[in-house]
Amino acid sequence: xxxxxxxxxxxxxxxxxxxxxxxxxxxxxxxxxxxxxxxxxxxxxxxxxxxxxxxxxxxxxxxxxxxxxxxxxxxxxxxxxxxxxxxxxxxxxxxxxxxxxxxxxxxxxxxxxxxxxxxxxxxxxxxxxxxxxxxxxxxxxxxxxxxxxxxxxxxxxxxxxxxxxxxxxxxxxxxxxxxxxxxxxxxxxxxxxxxxxxxxxxxxxxxxxxxxxxxxxxxxxxxxxxxxxxxxxxxxxxxxxxxxxxxxxxxxxxxxxxxxxxxxxxxxxxxxxxxxxxxxxxxxxxxxxxxxxxxxxxxxxxxxxxxxxxxxxxxxxxxxxxx
Ligand code: UDP
Numbered sequence: 001x002x003x004x005x006x007x008x009x010x011x012x013x014x015x016x017x018x019x020x021x022x023x024x025x026x027x028x029x030x031x032x033x034x035x036x037x038x039x040x041x042x043x044x045x046x047x048x049x050x051x052x053x054x055x056x057x058x059x060x061x062x063x064x065x066x067x068x069x070x071x072x073x074x075x076x077x078x079x080x081x082x083x084x085x086x087x088x089x090x091x092x093x094x095x096x097x098x099x100x101x102x103x104x105x106x107x108x109x110x111x112x113x114x115x116x117x118x119x120x121x122x123x124x125x126x127x128x129x130x131x132x133x134x135x136x137x138x139x140x141x142x143x144x145x146x147x148x149x150x151x152x153x154x155x156x157x158x159x160x161x162x163x164x165x166x167x168x169x170x171x172x173x174x175x176x177x178x179x180x181x182x183x184x185x186x187x188x189x190x191x192x193x194x195x196x197x198x199x200x201x202x203x204x205x206x207x208x209x210x211x212x213x214x215x216x217x218x219x220x221x222x223x224x225x226x227x228x229x230x231x232x233x234x235x236x237x238x239x240x241x242x243x244x245x246x247x248x249x250x251x252x253x254x255x256x257x258x259x260x261x262x263x264x265x266x267x268x269x270x271x272x273x274x275x276x277x278x279x280x281x282x283x284x285x286x287x288x289x290x291x292x293x294x295x296x297x298x299x300x301x302x303x304x305x306x307x308x309x310x311x312x313x314x315x316x317x318x319x320x321x322x323x
């Protein structure tokens with residue numbers, strides 16, 4: 001049985017990956033500093049090390065104690081406006097933290113890294129659709145810090161005996177179908193949890209940001225992907241490396257997108273949702289979609305959960321966390 005270290009495994013995406021790894025009979029240990037992660041999201045029986053990737057002693061303790069076969073890294077700071085205000089802390093966590101993870105992998109001879117990156121590394125793609133080999137011109141410190149980490153991983157792979165899969169994606173949402181995990185945050189900014197909170201009466205009508213974009217209904221189009229589909233893709237990436245395949249950078253997305261109004265309409269088929277027309281939010285491109293051709297080709301993966309399942313599962317999870 002292969003043993004996997006999931007860094008950031010107490011967080012939203014990491015915890016769904018842990019569930020999926022256990023379902024597929026991997027042995028799992030988690031390292032998380034619990035800054036945005038939650039102990040309760042780490043399943044019973046999974047050893048949790050509370051520690052920080054920017055502290056080499058914390059990493060060393062895990063790598064020394066647990067002889068892991070692979071590392072999956074989800075521990076990142078991910079809030080774009082915050083990254084603009086605090087670039088130093090973003091680079092410290094998202095780049096220096098990854099440098100130390102690589103350092104530990106080299107010291108302890110761990111050869112496989114699955115790295116959770118972001119489609120923010122592409123910046124503002126011309127037609128809104130990102131392909132893996134497109135130019136990467138991030139437009140904020142968050143995207144820059146993740147791109148720098150990606151590049152460091154690539155250089156390290158050339159220099160040392162390690163391989164990687166780097167995953168890039170946009171709008172992750174939804175919750176585990178058995179409600180064992182979901183997005184927990186007291187600073188929700190993403191549209192899906194804002195919609196479900198509004199449906200549940202935890203907040204008033206949502207505000208739709210901008211109706212004058214060059215899209216069919218005038219609202220922004222995004223590539224929403226169910227967190228369980230995403231978790232499954234990460235495990236396919238892990239198996240791909242364990243099977244001896246060569247390093248790759250892979251987008252995860254649906255190849256299509258939904259407008260904010262389409263989300264509102266879908267939500268209304270589940271429970272009543274009202275909205276108001278708001279102004280554009282600064283920095284929002286009209287369309288962002290991740291091409292998933294390569295994921296299909298290399299991993300035989302494509303998302304299977306639709307928009308209704310994304311909204312419904314988040315709605316059910318949020319219901320369990322009554323305000
Ligand atoms: N959005 C909105 N109202 C909100 C939050 C978001 O209309 O209260 C829109 C936002 O302008 C964007 C889309 O929903 O077009 C997705 O935004 P989100 O913040 O969820 O993710 P992003 O695409 O910015 O990463």
